[in-house]
Amino acid sequence: MGIFDKFNNQDLGDEEAFEELCCQLFETWGMRAMGFDNTWAYRDIRGDGGDGGIEAYWFNTENSEYIGIQAKWFKKTISQAQYGQIRHSIDTAIGLRPSLTKYIVCIPHNLTSLRNSKNETVSLGEEGTWKMFAESIAQAYPDLELVLWDEHFIGNLLQEPANEGRQRFWFERTAVNPDGVRLALRRAIEELKDRYVPEIADDGGMAVFLDSFFGTIESRAALIEEIDACLDVCHDLAYVADSFASVEDGLTDELKESATKCRDVIAGYRFAERMETHARDRAASLGRNR
Structure with missing residues (x-):
């Protein structure tokens, strides 16, 4: 049983919730593992509309270097069509940000390794397919480092003390908490788009209650x-x-x-x-x- 068999998507849907989790881990990874200083800036661009080829990025304000991340909810395997999706995302990201130096792909499963197939031939497994895909990317973009964050790597990130709250939030059936409220609010505002204007929004029942209480x-x-x-x-x-x-x-x-x-x-x-x-x-x- 993998860790994502217990994934709590917080009513966002598996794909959107997985994207959110990966972006959160990516932000912490930049601050903790990479030790980025104040010359680096993090930005989550998933709510900006359109396909930029990445969900979020770290940007170096001094040398204009980008490090991007793309989350793909490919739960069991990566098909040829899905490899095509990843390639399209990489091409899009490089086209928009030519100074991209590292491209991280997140998936919620571990790649299969060498194994005997039913016709008694040896299958390279997903590891072999990924290696060939990575080689094709290296030929197309020699200055780009392609990195895979699979289930095992994500699990290790979740074990870090800085991500303890995220582990509980995404993998335990907890009661309502502030992170869940913020995610639901952001989702509602994104769906409303131009129809939501904070300055003219009426107070609801919750606002009336808080005013009467506090x-x-x-x-x-x-x-x-x-x-x-x-x-x-x-x-x-x-x-x-x-x-x-x-x-x-x-x-x-x-x-x-x-x-x-x-x-x-x-x-x-x-x-x-x-x-x-x-x-x-x-x-x-x-x-x-x-």
């Missing part, structure tokens, strides 16, 4: 005003309580003890307020200096 900007501002008013009263009470606690004669010990406790509690609130104000001013100062 409060709107206006309601939170009003609450802050009420808290400030209460703090002003606390300042006055602190003065009165301190006066009572300082009286030597004329008050019972019980009343003086109560006044002292009240003074100490209010002093604690005032100290916390000063610390919060200091932290807020510090954060604002750091923001201005960036």
Whole structure:
């Protein structure tokens, strides 16, 4: 049983989900395995429409080098027609980005090796077919490195600590999580295309619920005003309580003890307020200096 027998496509469809997984692993691979610095930029272009021959790429802003990835949901084998699809994608990618130096092909199965066929002849298996295909690409594009990410390689990437969350997301039947919501939202927006304008979109039931639960900007501002008013009263009470606690004669010990406790509690609130104000001013100062 292969790892993709337990693949959870998150209701995206196997092909689209596999493309998303490969792009996520490709991005992490660039940062972790290759150690790309800030001269490299990653971009996922699957939602841009049209066929660019790749799903995503890393681009070097200094020497204009491209490294691209193409995901193919060829679950069991690669037919001759599917090799034609891969070749077409490579030709398209090179035509659009001549400085492409590495082309990664992702498939969700492992290539078969040498084996005896039914008529007692030796079959080269998929490994032999892939080798011949890679040689034809090398002849056509000598400066291009063709790389295969098969099921085994993808499985190894998923074992890396940086991809632990992706392993759980794509291969465990989990409850709704933020990644799933983001994927569904992006898919819905892409399907709407020009019909979706965020600036004029009406609030839905979820927005109404969140506003009632967390409060709107206006309601939170009003609450802050009420808290400030209460703090002003606390300042006055602190003065009165301190006066009572300082009286030597004329008050019972019980009343003086109560006044002292009240003074100490209010002093604690005032100290916390000063610390919060200091932290807020510090954060604002750091923001201005960036």
